[in-house]
Amino acid sequence: MTHTFLMEIGLEEMPAHVVTPSRQQLVKRTQEFLQQNRLSYGKVSSFSTPRRLTVMVEELAAKQTDVKKEVRGPAKKIAQDADGNWTKAAQGFVRGQKMTTDDIIFKEQKGEEYVFLDKFIPGEPAKEVLTGMKDVITAMTFSTNMHWGDHDFEYIRPIHWIVALLDQVIVPFQVLDIKSGRKTQGHRFLGKAIELHQASDYLTVLEGQFVIADPAKRQAMIEAQIQKLVKANKWTVELDPDLLEEVVNLVEYPTAFSGTFAAKYLNMPDEVLITSMKDHQRYFYVRDQAGKLLPNFISVRNGNAEHLDNVISGNEKVLAARLEDAEFFYTEDQKQTIADYVARLKSVSFHDKIGTMYEKMQRVQLIAQALGEKVGLTADELTDLQRASEIYKFDLVTGMVGEFPELQGVMGEKYALLQGERPAVAQAIREHYLPISADGVLPESKVGAVLALADKFDSISSFFAVGMIPNGSNDPYALRRQAFGIVRILHDRQWHLSVTNFEQQMAQLLEKHQVTFNLDYGKNIQPIKQFMDDRMRQWFGNHQVNYDIVDAVLGGHNNDLMAMFDAAQVLGEQRQDTNFKESIEALTRVLRLADKANFGDQETLSVDPALFENDAEKNLYEAVKKVQEATPKHSVAENFVALRDLRPLIEAYFEATMVMVDDEKIRKNRLTQLAILARLIFTVANLNELIVK
Amino acid sequence: MDQKLNIQDMILTLQRYWSKQGCMLMEAYDTEKGAGTMSPYTFLRAIGPEPWNAAYVEPSRRPADGRYGENPNRLYQHHQFQVVMKPSPANIQELYLDSLRALGIDPLAHDIRFVEDNWENPSMGCAGVGWEVWLDGMEVSQFTYFQVVGGLNVRPVTSEITYGIERLASYIQDVNSVFDLEWGDGVKYGDIFKEPEFEHSKYSFEESNQDMLLQLFDMYENEAKKQIDNGLVHPAYDYILKCSHTFNLLDARGAVSVTERAGYLSRIRNMARAVARAFVAEREKLGFPLLKQDTEKKEEN
Numbered sequence: 001m002t003h004t005f006l007m008e009i010g011l012e013e014m015p016a017h018v019v020t021p022s023r024q025q026l027v028k029r030t031q032e033f034l035q036q037n038r039l040s041y042g043k044v045s046s047f048s049t050p051r052r053l054t055v056m057v058e059e060l061a062a063k064q065t066d067v068k069k070e071v072r073g074p075a076k077k078i079a080q081d082a083d084g085n086w087t088k089a090a091q092g093f094v095r096g097q098k099m100t101t102d103d104i105i106f107k108e109q110k111g112e113e114y115v116f117l118d119k120f121i122p123g124e125p126a127k128e129v130l131t132g133m134k135d136v137i138t139a140m141t142f143s144t145n146m147h148w149g150d151h152d153f154e155y156i157r158p159i160h161w162i163v164a165l166l167d168q169v170i171v172p173f174q175v176l177d178i179k180s181g182r183k184t185q186g187h188r189f190l191g192k193a194i195e196l197h198q199a200s201d202y203l204t205v206l207e208g209q210f211v212i213a214d215p216a217k218r219q220a221m222i223e224a225q226i227q228k229l230v231k232a233n234k235w236t237v238e239l240d241p242d243l244l245e246e247v248v249n250l251v252e253y254p255t256a257f258s259g260t261f262a263a264k265y266l267n268m269p270d271e272v273l274i275t276s277m278k279d280h281q282r283y284f285y286v287r288d289q290a291g292k293l294l295p296n297f298i299s300v301r302n303g304n305a306e307h308l309d310n311v312i313s314g315n316e317k318v319l320a321a322r323l324e325d326a327e328f329f330y331t332e333d334q335k336q337t338i339a340d341y342v343a344r345l346k347s348v349s350f351h352d353k354i355g356t357m358y359e360k361m362q363r364v365q366l367i368a369q370a371l372g373e374k375v376g377l378t379a380d381e382l383t384d385l386q387r388a389s390e391i392y393k394f395d396l397v398t399g400m401v402g403e404f405p406e407l408q409g410v411m412g413e414k415y416a417l418l419q420g421e422r423p424a425v426a427q428a429i430r431e432h433y434l435p436i437s438a439d440g441v442l443p444e445s446k447v448g449a450v451l452a453l454a455d456k457f458d459s460i461s462s463f464f465a466v467g468m469i470p471n472g473s474n475d476p477y478a479l480r481r482q483a484f485g486i487v488r489i490l491h492d493r494q495w496h497l498s499v500t501n502f503e504q505q506m507a508q509l510l511e512k513h514q515v516t517f518n519l520d521y522g523k524n525i526q527p528i529k530q531f532m533d534d535r536m537r538q539w540f541g542n543h544q545v546n547y548d549i550v551d552a553v554l555g556g557h558n559n560d561l562m563a564m565f566d567a568a569q570v571l572g573e574q575r576q577d578t579n580f581k582e583s584i585e586a587l588t589r590v591l592r593l594a595d596k597a598n599f600g601d602q603e604t605l606s607v608d609p610a611l612f613e614n615d616a617e618k619n620l621y622e623a624v625k626k627v628q629e630a631t632p633k634h635s636v637a638e639n640f641v642a643l644r645d646l647r648p649l650i651e652a653y654f655e656a657t658m659v660m661v662d663d664e665k666i667r668k669n670r671l672t673q674l675a676i677l678a679r680l681i682f683t684v685a686n687l688n689e690l691i692v693k
Numbered sequence: 694m695d696q697k698l699n700i701q702d703m704i705l706t707l708q709r710y711w712s713k714q715g716c717m718l719m720e721a722y723d724t725e726k727g728a729g730t731m732s733p734y735t736f737l738r739a740i741g742p743e744p745w746n747a748a749y750v751e752p753s754r755r756p757a758d759g760r761y762g763e764n765p766n767r768l769y770q771h772h773q774f775q776v777v778m779k780p781s782p783a784n785i786q787e788l789y790l791d792s793l794r795a796l797g798i799d800p801l802a803h804d805i806r807f808v809e810d811n812w813e814n815p816s817m818g819c820a821g822v823g824w825e826v827w828l829d830g831m832e833v834s835q836f837t838y839f840q841v842v843g844g845l846n847v848r849p850v851t852s853e854i855t856y857g858i859e860r861l862a863s864y865i866q867d868v869n870s871v872f873d874l875e876w877g878d879g880v881k882y883g884d885i886f887k888e889p890e891f892e893h894s895k896y897s898f899e900e901s902n903q904d905m906l907l908q909l910f911d912m913y914e915n916e917a918k919k920q921i922d923n924g925l926v927h928p929a930y931d932y933i934l935k936c937s938h939t940f941n942l943l944d945a946r947g948a949v950s951v952t953e954r955a956g957y958l959s960r961i962r963n964m965a966r967a968v969a970r971a972f973v974a975e976r977e978k979l980g981f982p983l984l985k986q987d988t989e990k991k992e993e994n
Contacts, residue, residue: 012786012807013806013807013808013809013824015809016809017809050807144811144822146822146838146840147838147840148781148850148852149780149781149782149850150780150849150850152848157822158781158783160783188805189800189801189805250806250808251806281830299830301804302805303801303804306801307801307803310802310803311803311804313829314803314804314828314829314830314864315829315830317829317831317869318829318831319830321765324765325764325767328764352955
């Protein structure tokens with residue numbers, strides 16, 4: 001016969017975002033506990049509400065599996081004296097194992113006979129073993145812990161009760177002053193404390209006390225209730241999964257309801273209304289069939305439908321007050337001009353060590369124009385970019401963004417349009433923050449993309465300039481995310497940009513226009529290149545590029561991020577080619593020999609054809625020259641193909657030519673030839689890193 | 694709502710209720726401050742091993758929140774009802790919910806939730822874990838288990854409940870503007886506070902003498918530091934409160950740049966930390982008298 005074990009940890013309300021991961025953690029720890037303790041089990045289910053974390057184990061064995069174990073004791077010569085009597089050593093050993101000398105057998109190991117015991121460890125009853133679940137409770141870890149009362153113990157929230165039942169029997173243990181038992185708590189207001197007769201009754205008993213302990217069921221109830229409201233009113237609703245999960249973890253017994261607000265607030269931008277409803281009140285907003293936002297909302301009460309009118313009118317009142325506030329800011333903000341706001345940015349700090357927002361904008365104006373020209377924006381686009389970069393942070397000092405910081409950029413776009421800015425300028429203001437997460441949307445407009453790049457390059461360069469370089473998990477200004485945004489935007493736009501060249505150009509530009517504000521933008525070019533390379537590695541990793549190709553591409557001498565994407569792609573494709581292995585071997589043979597030449601990176605290399613001794617040398621020389629001339633005009637992929645196609649000539653060259661000859665002049669001439677070729681190879685990648693089979 | 698309590702009845706109800714739970718009824722502390730937490734009856738008493746149970750109304754001044762008496766919900770000065778209990782009782786949430794019942798708020802007729810909100814007051818070196826309590830979607834109280842006060846890890850832990858009196862009263866009396874609330878005997882909140890709201894807003898935003906305030910801040914800071922050195926904890930603490938309020942006035946006036954802001958806050962924090970340590974030392978010298986009394990009380994029972 002198998003058994004059911006139930007354990008519920010009763011807590012004060014946990015933060016909504018903690019509930020699901022903690023439930024999963026509890027399952028994992030319980031499974032580990034059961035495995036380590038040799039208790040076989042079938043199904044493990046888990047339940048959670050804001051006030052409880054529960055695990056239920058079904059088909060649990062009545063006792064631990066027995067163990068037969070061979071234990072080695074002393075060597076035979078130590079265990080017995082000359083007369084064959086058991087020595088103290090042998091007697092002590094068997095006593096320690098709770099067996100007798102009669103149980104001793106001898107076995108040979110590495111030519112020596114030893115005392116052995118076939119030990120049998122009978123399984124303990126599950127009820128005894130499960131008292132160890134106390135440690136599962138105390139071992140749980142959370143993102144924030146707290147102390148309470150005068151306990152030294154820390155937990156996510158104070159613990160109030162623990163249920164631990166094996167079928168109908170309490171598994172006794174104690175955490176702090178709380179003894180495990182069979183008593184659980186119902187809904188705070190609708191239910192009462194109640195004793196569980198047996199573990200398997202858990203869900204039903206709690207449901208009788210207005211607690212839906214299964215989060216999947218709560219979610220299904222909420223979804224059905226919302227759909228009912230939506231259908232009855234012919235609305236549409238978008239069930240944001242994050243909000244839905246949060247709401248599921250804010251209630252024990254859900255009842256969805258809808259409320260209204262005054263239609264006059266719809267004059268404000270949708271984003272303002274949505275932020276007030278969704279982020280501040282955890283409401284779902286609704287639209288009509290045509291997608292227009294409606295003056296209604298849906299929320300979920302932690303309770304039943306009794307006195308729902310009170311709840312609705314209370315929530316309507318709260319939302320009205322919030323919207324009233326927002327409308328106040330919306331009206332007030334429009335009384336000032338963009339120029340007023342920009343002037344106020346002079347006293348807004350970007351960072352204490354770096355300077356003000358206004359100073360940052362002065363730098364970004366220059367950087368954006370340089371970038372815009374580099375990526376080929378039209379004259380009109382450059383004009384829009386200039387205007388956008390002069391004002392793009394202005395909304396930070398508006399009342400609305402002060403009150404709703406999450407609307408930065410969004411309000412900038414709205415207010416810019418209201419003040420007659422061109423749509424492209426307004427859009428760029430909003431888009432410069434993008435992407436806001438590793439997989440967030442990218443700017444749709446070119447002007448927005450360039451402004452986003454310029455703003456991010458400036459942030460990274462200025463934090464590096466004051467020595468605030470992210471390390472380990474410490475990246476308070478999300479510079480890694482911004483750098484990754486740069487990588488994604490460049491890839492999305494297929495824009496060519498060499499990080500080191502651009503950083504150098506930027507430093508000179510800022511210097512020339514005297515907007516460095518005493519920071520040295522030129523001194524961190526290599527660390528920034530490394531920082532960007534690491535983000536490239538992340539990008540390649542996300543796109544399943546083989547790591548040897550990633551190493552090869554990052555190990556090359558190519559600075560242009562776009563060319564790195566291309567190089568990775570062409571190497572990935574060419575790998576399928578039948579002659580790939582031979583081609584790479586020929587090219588890496590060149591790299592190995594060129595390495596012996598020890599030419600400096602900047603050294604001018606030229607080959608003297610007069611020193612050639614065979615046709616193979618001449619042929620390679622001419623072919624390489626052609627590739628070399630074509631390289632700047634060609635894509636990385638074309639260059640790689642051209643290099644790959646040199647294989648027969650390289651093979652013929654090595655067939656006919658001894659490179660490391662005694663004649664110094666000839667040797668140097670040949671090494672020079674190979675070094676020139678190696679430099680060309682390195683513009684694609686460091687092919688030495690490739691694994692070819 | 695069965696009964697529409699006016700504000701003074703609300704306060705009386707809360708006082709009676711918490712007094713029955715063993716809280717001493719203290720009076721508002723007579724130095725300007727931004728929140729009930731900054732009263733020495735919370736800030737200082739939350740530090741150290743001695744038990745402490747107190748409840749009081751605290752008028753709280755936030756110059757930057759002034760709206761000339763024109764905004765129905767925002768005030769230069771609002772009132773908090775503050776309850777602190779140390780060590781935090783195991784049933785503190787139930788005690789709180791019963792206090793709402795005492796005010797005539799039946800949880801079954803409303804939606805009451807504890808929504809995570811970890812509280813922090815960096816200028817006083819304070820941090821805690823807890824919730825805001827939502828009543829039908831409106832935040833009516835802040836519920837905090839103090840973890841750090843004046844930069845010191847605290848044990849035992851103090852539980853703090855802060856009721857926003859105007860908010861709660863607006864709900865109970867069902868009015869849309871705080872100025873329409875009845876304070877007592879038919880007199881409206883607006884009759885008492887509308888003019889002061891206007892004047893304080895005008896003063897804070899337009900008329901305050903910045904040079905004087907800047908000088909005062911320095912003088913108060915010097916005095917606070919000197920008195921910490923002299924071991925005069927309570928006078929020192931009063932001057933720290935004055936620094937804090939003076940800073941708030943400067944801030945409302947826009948006289949403090951973002952960069953300077955951080956500097957001022959850290960000056961206040963340093964003093965708050967020093968006075969917290971001095972307070973523990975002082976109580977220790979006295980032999981933590983409330984701790985002794987507590988033990989004696991328990992032995993008698």
